[in-house]
């Protein structure tokens with residue numbers, strides 16, 4: 001009996017799910033919770049169907065028949081085709097790791113509301129946690145249930161990336177160990193690198209072949225590099241390290257200095273690593289379409305105060321707030337995804353940490369480096385060609401490049417490139433560590 005194998009947390013979730021009778025008649029719902037493999041290796045997949053009136057009849061579909069260890073009502077699958085969802089797009093699967101963490105707590109609700117992928121895009125959320133967070137993940141799933149999001153068609157929680165990443169079209173990799181007091185950057189690179197090596201392998205094995213991967217967990221550039229190296233069957237171009245928060249921070253500071261609202265600031269690139277060596281580019285940035293240096297006639301402020309303010313913004317916020325940026329990070333993940341699924345406005349661009357092979361800027365190949373990108377809105381992107389450089393910008397970019405090359409040597413054991421040599425030029429900080 002499957003029921004006998006289930007943990008108390010399972011029962012709690014299933015009970016709760018049955019309370020979904022408030023769901024409108026239009027919203028036939030189908031949710032799954034995949035729990036860790038029990039000791040005997042049998043996987044439990046539970047789906048919970050909920051409806052109030054005129055519900056489509058539950059049917060034993062092929063999928064249901066193959067569910068194996070399902071029990072009673074959890075084996076039922078509703079026929080979504082029979083539902084009033086014909087004007088909706090095909091459901092997409094989105095995995096989120098660190099789903100019980102602070103950033104996810106903001107992000108998941110934005111994803112489920114339609115704010116990210118649009119009001120006609122139903123989604124399935126696949127939440128990846130760990131033994132320590134499984135119960136918290138159930139709490140997250142309960143809050144998602146209680147929010148009655150029409151577009152949220154499935155929620156699946158699990159701790160095995162090979163289950164959770166099955167067929168995902170987007171993987172938002174947020175979970176990572178925070179750097180604790182006294183921990184060297186090399187130690188963080190190794191611990192988190194192992195998480196991302198494992199997740200890269202899992203994506204390679206079971207995700208959609210064109211999955212787009214957004215790495216948020218720090219140190220995100222090198223984590224993204226490790227992840228893509230462990231996923232050779234997925235195009236390296238599909239991996240991103242989140243530097244959009246840095247871009248947003250830079251836009252805010254430029255707007256403040258110029259006395260304009262921040263929607264007037266465009267063409268802001270963050271170059272390099274998501275660390276204190278990152279380079280917010282004021283040379284190519286524009287305010288009201290005019291080069292920033294013509295609007296803010298204060299090179300010393302731009303080179304020193306502005307640059308350091310952006311580089312250190314995360315740390316200053318932690319000192320005030322007592323925890324790292326979570327809401328604004330979630331907003332920036334939304335921005336980063338939307339920049340890939342909607343066409344970039346004419347003449348503008350966005351920053352993302354992407355694979356350097358084929359870049360037109362002379363940046364060393366085989367790194368994940370933040371650069372200016374443009375998208376047609378098809379999930380893909382291209383490098384921006386019309387950017388200019390001066391000595392200051394090149395010098396700063398080289399410093400961030402050197403840091404990422406050193407980080408790469410430090411994780412060679414995780415990228416299949418031999419023995420790691422960890423000789424970091426200086427123990428640089430994450431933006432939140434300063």
Ligand SMILES: NC(=O)C1=CN([C@@H]2O[C@H](COP(=O)(O)OP(=O)(O)OC[C@H]3O[C@@H](n4cnc5c(N)ncnc54)[C@H](OP(=O)(O)O)[C@@H]3O)[C@@H](O)[C@H]2O)C=CC1
Nearest residue numbers: 098100101102103129130133175176177216217218242245
């Ligand atoms: N790129 C960017 O711009 C930014 C990146 N970040 C980074 O995003 C990540 C997540 O931040 P946030 O959501 O605030 O963090 P939280 O601490 O709230 O959540 C992090 C999650 O990471 C998971 N985790 C994975 N491995 C470990 C481990 N060994 N020890 C502890 N937790 C682990 C935990 O989930 P579980 O137990 O389920 O695995 C935890 O819920 C961090 O790495 C942070 O530095 C933050 C802000 C900006």
Ligand SMILES: O=C([O-])CC(=O)C(=O)O
Nearest residue numbers: 314324325430431432433
């Ligand atoms: O260091 C952290 O965890 C937070 C971070 O990346 C940021 O605020 O940019």
